[in-house]
Amino acid sequence: xxxxxxxxxxxxxxxxxxxxxxxxxxxxxxxxxxxxxxxxxxxxxxxxxxxxxxxxxxxxxxxxxxxxxxxxxxxxxxxxxxxxxxxxxxxxxxxxxxxxxxxxxxxxxxxxxxxxxxxxxxxxxxxxxxxxxxxxxxxxxxxxxxxxxxxxxxxxxxxxxxxxxxxxxxxxxxxxxxxxxxxxxx
Amino acid sequence: xxxxxxxxxxxxxxxxxxxxxxxxxxxxxxxxxxxxxxxxxxxxxxxxxxxxxxxxxxxxxxxxxxxxxxxxxxxxxxxxxxxxxxxxxxxxxxxxxxxxxxxxxxxxxxxxxxxxxxxxxxxxxxxxxxxxxxxxxxxxxxxxxxxxxxxxxxxxxxxxxxxxxxxxxxxxxxxxxxxxxxxxxxxxxxxxxxxxxxxxxxxxxxxxxxxxxxxxxxxxxxxxxxxxxxxxxxxxxxxxxxxxxxxxxxxxxxxxxxxxxxxxxxxxxxxxxxxxxxxxxxxxxxxxxxxxxxxxxxxxxxxxxxxxxxxxxxxxxx
Numbered sequence: 117x118x119x120x121x122x123x124x125x126x127x128x129x130x131x132x133x134x135x136x137x138x139x140x141x142x143x144x145x146x147x148x149x150x151x152x153x154x155x156x157x158x159x160x161x162x163x164x165x166x167x168x169x170x171x172x173x174x175x176x177x178x179x180x181x182x183x184x185x186x187x188x189x190x191x192x193x194x195x196x197x198x199x200x201x202x203x204x205x206x207x208x209x210x211x212x213x214x215x216x217x218x219x220x221x222x223x224x225x226x227x228x229x230x231x232x233x234x235x236x237x238x239x240x241x242x243x244x245x246x247x248x249x250x251x252x253x254x255x256x257x258x259x260x261x262x263x264x265x266x267x268x269x270x271x272x273x274x275x276x277x278x279x280x281x282x283x284x285x286x287x288x289x290x291x292x293x294x295x296x297x298x299x300x301x302x
Numbered sequence: 303x304x305x306x307x308x309x310x311x312x313x314x315x316x317x318x319x320x321x322x323x324x325x326x327x328x329x330x331x332x333x334x335x336x337x338x339x340x341x342x343x344x345x346x347x348x349x350x351x352x353x354x355x356x357x358x359x360x361x362x363x364x365x366x367x368x369x370x371x372x373x374x375x376x377x378x379x380x381x382x383x384x385x386x387x388x389x390x391x392x393x394x395x396x397x398x399x400x401x402x403x404x405x406x407x408x409x410x411x412x413x414x415x416x417x418x419x420x421x422x423x424x425x426x427x428x429x430x431x432x433x434x435x436x437x438x439x440x441x442x443x444x445x446x447x448x449x450x451x452x453x454x455x456x457x458x459x460x461x462x463x464x465x466x467x468x469x470x471x472x473x474x475x476x477x478x479x480x481x482x483x484x485x486x487x488x489x490x491x492x493x494x495x496x497x498x499x500x501x502x503x504x505x506x507x508x509x510x511x512x513x514x515x516x517x518x519x520x521x522x523x524x525x526x527x528x529x530x531x532x533x534x535x536x537x538x539x540x541x542x543x544x545x546x547x548x549x550x551x552x553x554x555x556x557x558x559x560x561x562x563x564x565x566x567x568x569x570x571x572x573x574x575x576x577x578x579x580x581x582x583x584x585x586x587x588x589x590x591x592x593x594x595x596x597x598x599x600x601x602x603x604x605x606x607x608x609x610x611x612x613x614x615x616x617x618x619x620x
Binding site for chain 2: 147150151154158242245246248249250252253256257
């Protein structure tokens with residue numbers, strides 16, 4: 117009779133542990149989803165700013181058609197990107213296209229001095245900073261989630277339960293690695 | 303340990319602290335009831351709890367009053383506000399805390415609030431005039447880490463309850479020592495109550511201060527994590543350490559709020575020499591904090607920092 121109780125007790129403990137662990141996975145996944153939503157908001161803000169910027173530059177440099185087209189195409193690609201990895205790549209392409217647009221703008225002193233252009237430029241820089249900040253948070257939540265579902269015992273059951281490893285959102289010029297100076301101070 | 307786990311652990315710790323303070327209050331009320339009257343004990347307890355609730359609700363504006371922190375208009379200091387926004391996003395806060403400025407030459411910063419939504423970060427104009435952008439960001443990240451970890455909530459609770467306990471114990475002690483009317487208990491009860499009334503405020507104070515010091519180290523590492531840049535936090539601390547101005551509008555009741563101890567400049571660096579003095583400090587020695595960051599980030603900070611243009615220039619304040 118005793119062994120039955122021991123068995124039941126062990127079973128109850130196992131169920132309790134499984135529930136706690138499962139809840140933890142759900143929570144980590146939700147945190148990563150929230151982190152992704154934060155990036156998405158900033159990416160959206162960035163794509164919203166671009167038509168205005170293109171219009172502002174077009175007013176002064178209408179013949180630079182190739183650059184406008186490149187920016188517009190990159191913007192569309194970012195809007196269509198569905199996974200974090202693809203969005204990261206599309207975002208990099210857009211950054212490169214925008215830097216060419218700003219290089220073009222350099223040649224037009226009137227444009228550079230216009231208040232509208234300056235504000236747009238400032239807003240874009242700010243959005244890029246915010247994407248960077250949101251990326252740091254998102255990537256850390258993804259790391260915790262992926263570590264959790266790739267460790268024993270969850271690695272055995274994560275797939276059937278619907279937990280898939282998440283993609284990192286990485287960008288070129290990633291500055292999230294601390295810059296450590298090894299040079300002796302002079 | 304993930305950020306969210308840290309927050310949950312802190313919330314649990316907050317409830318333990320609040321529970322501990324309530325227990326301490328109950329003991330005090332029990333002593334009052336023992337030596338005077340049971341009904342007086344109940345009155346003391348009720349008054350203390352009402353006072354505590356009032357203190358917690360009013361803490362936001364009270365601290366604003368003590369520190370002279372001014373809210374900003376919509377268009378003021380936009381670059382600084384953007385810095386706070388970016389740091390909050392990096393910390394994963396659901397909302398950006400409000401920003402307030404204290405007109406004071408001493409470089410320092412603090413954070414206040416029960417919930418992230420109602421929190422604000424205060425920075426002194428001296429901080430803006432001292433810190434380059436990278437280090438200013440680290441100081442703000444330290445304050446945002448306090449908000450994210452719910453340290454501000456925990457410390458508000460601890461401060462208010464420590465105040466209430468000091469008040470009740472003080473009144474009890476004075477009544478017993480000088481009044482002496484309506485005494486019911488024997489000599490042992492009176493001695494017990496006297497000892498209790500004398501010791502309770504110190505117990506509350508030590509509890510409050512030990513919490514504060516541990517929070518500071520956690521917030522330092524939190525700031526390093528938010529920015530992925532432990533060196534910036536260490537450099538900011540070194541720059542604060544080299545500065546010797548003290549904050550004008552402060553009192554010991556708000557000392558634990560600031561990024562660096564606003565009062566005792568010399569005392570805060572003495573931790574290793576006389577262990578006991580560091581028990582009564584709100585902040586761990588700056589050197590200990592820098593050393594912890596150096597270990598986490600794997601770098602060595604030079605003794606002297608190169609002078610860099612402060613962020614105030616970009617803000618048009620200098």
